[in-house]
Amino acid sequence: MLATLVDEPFHRPGWVYEEKYDGYRILAYKEGREVTLLSRNAKDRTETFSEIARAIATLPERTLLLDGEAVAFDRKLVSRFQLLQQGDRPSVYAVFDCLYRNGRDFRNEPLPVRRDELEEAIGDTHHLIPSRRLDADGKKAYREARKKGWEGIVAKDASSPYCEGRSTKWLKVKVHQEEEFVVGGYTPPAGSRTHFGALLLGAYRGSELHYVGKVGTGFPQKTLASLYRKFQPLAQKDSPFVFPPREKGATWLAPRLVAQISFHEWTDDRKLRQPVFLGLRDDKKPRECVLPEGK
Numbered sequence: 001m002l003a004t005l006v007d008e009p010f011h012r013p014g015w016v017y018e019e020k021y022d023g024y025r026i027l028a029y030k031e032g033r034e035v036t037l038l039s040r041n042a043k044d045r046t047e048t049f050s051e052i053a054r055a056i057a058t059l060p061e062r063t064l065l066l067d068g069e070a071v072a073f074d075r076k077l078v079s080r081f082q083l084l085q086q087g088d089r090p091s092v093y094a095v096f097d098c099l100y101r102n103g104r105d106f107r108n109e110p111l112p113v114r115r116d117e118l119e120e121a122i123g124d125t126h127h128l129i130p131s132r133r134l135d136a137d138g139k140k141a142y143r144e145a146r147k148k149g150w151e152g153i154v155a156k157d158a159s160s161p162y163c164e165g166r167s168t169k170w171l172k173v174k175v176h177q178e179e180e181f182v183v184g185g186y187t188p189p190a191g192s193r194t195h196f197g198a199l200l201l202g203a204y205r206g207s208e209l210h211y212v213g214k215v216g217t218g219f220p221q222k223t224l225a226s227l228y229r230k231f232q233p234l235a236q237k238d239s240p241f242v243f244p245p246r247e248k249g250a251t252w253l254a255p256r257l258v259a260q261i262s263f264h265e266w267t268d269d270r271k272l273r274q275p276v277f278l279g280l281r282d283d284k285k286p287r288e289c290v291l292p293e294g295k
Helices: 050-057 081-086 111-122 138-148 221-234
Strands: 002-005 015-020 024-031 034-038 063-071 092-101 128-130 152-157 166-174 178-186 199-205 208-215 251-262 276-280
Touching (some): 024 092, 063 111, 092 111, 178 208, 221 276
Antiparallel strands (some): 015 152, 024 063, 152 166, 178 251
């Protein structure tokens, strides 16, 4: 079940509000002592988040299917995607739904029932936490998220079942502008920079990839080198953008990599203002990176 993005915070009776985490969406399967962690696009992440897998394996449930997000927290207990990629902090599974437990299917049950099941299932287990519930008033919950520096909030209709795909029964409101974009090329390095200067980013409208700007910050030296190695097999003669930017010496890439980018705002000419590179997302498909409505 995927949340639909909305622009403004709101309050609705019968809805609950939770912290929106900045990590990897993960489905966790347990059968006996065997645990499998899968990303949104069904990639096996069991070894990547082995701490989480081992924690789930200790649970007494015979069978279990949980939905949540693998995250890493900074010292202020704010989830940071960069920390998760760097591996500098322990990974934690923030669980927000329980779909199956001990042979029972809870997908058609309302959210409070599923919430009770997940809290009973994970108990007080290291590396496993229930998603953080916020104020019952949606606008107050948003102000709390903004004050604490969280990514945003997710509002959920408490009466709704768990549905496959994207739903308007779960709505997300972001505090910070952060999106995924396709990497369509890079510029040559300048000054003391090595490997490349900036990444050329795009998003789809229909079948066309539109250029939305370039990002040249957020790259430690180690990241520059590892990204450059990933780029080489993807180099191609022609620009993947429908309207290529005029970048002297640009190297064009096949649009197969997705980058997570934070930015201040969209400009009037549909470009990113003050973008910062956070990391690559291998759990997102390039075609999922689409221009927002009105952009």
